[in-house]
Amino acid sequence: MRKCLICNTPIQPFMSFGKMPIANGFLLREEFASEYFFELQVAFCEHCGMVQILEQPDREQMFNENYAFFSGTSEGMKIHFKAFADDVMRNYLPSDNPFVVEIGSNDGIMLQNFAENHIRHLGIEPSSNVAEVSREKGIQTVCSFFDAVLARQIVEEHGQADVFLGANVMCHIPYLHSVIEGIDILLKPDGLVLFEDPYLGSVIEQTSYDQIYDEHVFLFSVTSIRYLFAQHGMEVVDIAPQKTHGGSMRYIIARKGTRAVSPQVSHCLKSEELMGLHEPAVYGAFKKSCETSRDALLKLLTDLRSSGNRIVGYAATSKSTTIINYCGINSDLIEFISDTTPVKQGKFSPGAHIPVRPYEEFKSRYPEYALLFAYNHAAEIMAKEKDFVMSGGRWIVYVPKVQVLE
Ligand code: SAH
Ligand code: TYD
Numbered sequence: 001m002r003k004c005l006i007c008n009t010p011i012q013p014f015m016s017f018g019k020m021p022i023a024n025g026f027l028l029r030e031e032f033a034s035e036y037f038f039e040l041q042v043a044f045c046e047h048c049g050m051v052q053i054l055e056q057p058d059r060e061q062m063f064n065e066n067y068a069f070f071s072g073t074s075e076g077m078k079i080h081f082k083a084f085a086d087d088v089m090r091n092y093l094p095s096d097n098p099f100v101v102e103i104g105s106n107d108g109i110m111l112q113n114f115a116e117n118h119i120r121h122l123g124i125e126p127s128s129n130v131a132e133v134s135r136e137k138g139i140q141t142v143c144s145f146f147d148a149v150l151a152r153q154i155v156e157e158h159g160q161a162d163v164f165l166g167a168n169v170m171c172h173i174p175y176l177h178s179v180i181e182g183i184d185i186l187l188k189p190d191g192l193v194l195f196e197d198p199y200l201g202s203v204i205e206q207t208s209y210d211q212i213y214d215e216h217v218f219l220f221s222v223t224s225i226r227y228l229f230a231q232h233g234m235e236v237v238d239i240a241p242q243k244t245h246g247g248s249m250r251y252i253i254a255r256k257g258t259r260a261v262s263p264q265v266s267h268c269l270k271s272e273e274l275m276g277l278h279e280p281a282v283y284g285a286f287k288k289s290c291e292t293s294r295d296a297l298l299k300l301l302t303d304l305r306s307s308g309n310r311i312v313g314y315a316a317t318s319k320s321t322t323i324i325n326y327c328g329i330n331s332d333l334i335e336f337i338s339d340t341t342p343v344k345q346g347k348f349s350p351g352a353h354i355p356v357r358p359y360e361e362f363k364s365r366y367p368e369y370a371l372l373f374a375y376n377h378a379a380e381i382m383a384k385e386k387d388f389v390m391s392g393g394r395w396i397v398y399v400p401k402v403q404v405l406e
Helices: 029-034 075-091 111-116 128-136 148-158 176-186 200-206 222-230 263-275 280-306 319-327 359-364 375-384 386-390
Strands: 013-021 037-044 051-053 099-103 120-124 161-167 187-198 234-242 248-255 311-314 337-339 356-358 369-372 394-397
Touching: 013 280, 013 319, 037 280, 075 111, 075 161, 075 187, 075 375, 099 111, 111 120, 120 148, 148 176, 161 176, 176 187, 176 222, 176 234, 187 200, 187 234, 200 263, 222 234, 222 248, 222 263, 234 263, 280 311, 280 319, 280 394, 337 359, 356 359, 369 375, 375 386, 375 394
Parallel strands: 099 120, 099 161, 161 187, 311 337, 311 369, 337 356, 369 394
Antiparallel strands: 013 037, 037 051, 187 248, 234 248
């Protein structure tokens, strides 16, 4: 019997997406035979409300010197993280020699804003290739996984932190209790935790099941985050919904009783209750919506292909690994996936082995249809791909529903 990673209650999967490879495991032909697969099953804990996957590959299999995700590949995200950092600098840092720690700092997309303002900072980033990019930008970075042991070392060397940051990383870590013990060691008594991750409510509302893959061990809600931090004497003092990654939530957390709690928190808890996020029936309905979406996408691609259209995937996102493998999309349907990340180009997509090609190949010979795997960056992408549409090209999207955009 599986137990909830947060509260240890026995849990059962409400659905399986089948065998899945490492979502960011873009690979060479000679690596096909040794590719790693695991079963992507999802469960909801009726006790604490946490949605979680039941099996996750070892962390070193996902986060290592070949990590394929570089945060700086999106201009929109650079703007987002500048605004996030500006908000922290304006509202949450003391004037006297502040110290900021960020986990999952990747190529430094957020911390560069603190570095430019000469604010003491430290990034914790276990994937050495992206950590190196941030160091080259002059950002102080430790190449390691964050936990309580590392927190002690940081305090010995640098003192306690005023603010602990994380974006799209807390939901990657199965041992969150150890992380929060580390936060407790690291943070000054009146320090703050600010982190954001894809929001469970948005995933359920939009059937964006592609947010479920190996790295995303959890889908958070205010309900489950409140429960988790309460186990460590901390509370959610504010929240801020974000448009990023198809709908995210930023949580602001402090030691209990040190800050006033915004009414936004109870409003959001109420709205989660109204959505039924605590009811198993909602996850049964979500499973059905995933199946309907899968069947519609496969039918649309098959119909378009059998009428002789070329279809190219746009952006080899980690999310697309769930879509491609769950729907059974292969290189008969999608000629290649265009991506701007050099380390992905010339490789093949995990599981289905669709070729990943440089963006220039999309530009030089537009297909009839482009399947937008990075729908979360739609505004940025649509703005720069006007020529594709002008030349008669059409976008296929699947969130919130499968459709060809007119
Ligand atoms: N914050 C960036 C990167 C998100 S990707 C952004 O939002 O764009 C998640 C990052 O977290 C990866 O770079 C990965 O190497 C890192 N990571 C994974 N587990 C971690 C852990 N236990 N401690 C710190 N970083 C971790
Ligand atoms: P993202 O949705 O952040 O990826 P993930 O699902 O892995 O979190 O998208 C990043 C990927 O999309 C990255 O491989 C680069 C690619 N990309 C393009 O190819 N073109 C673009 O215009 C953008 C914004 C991203």
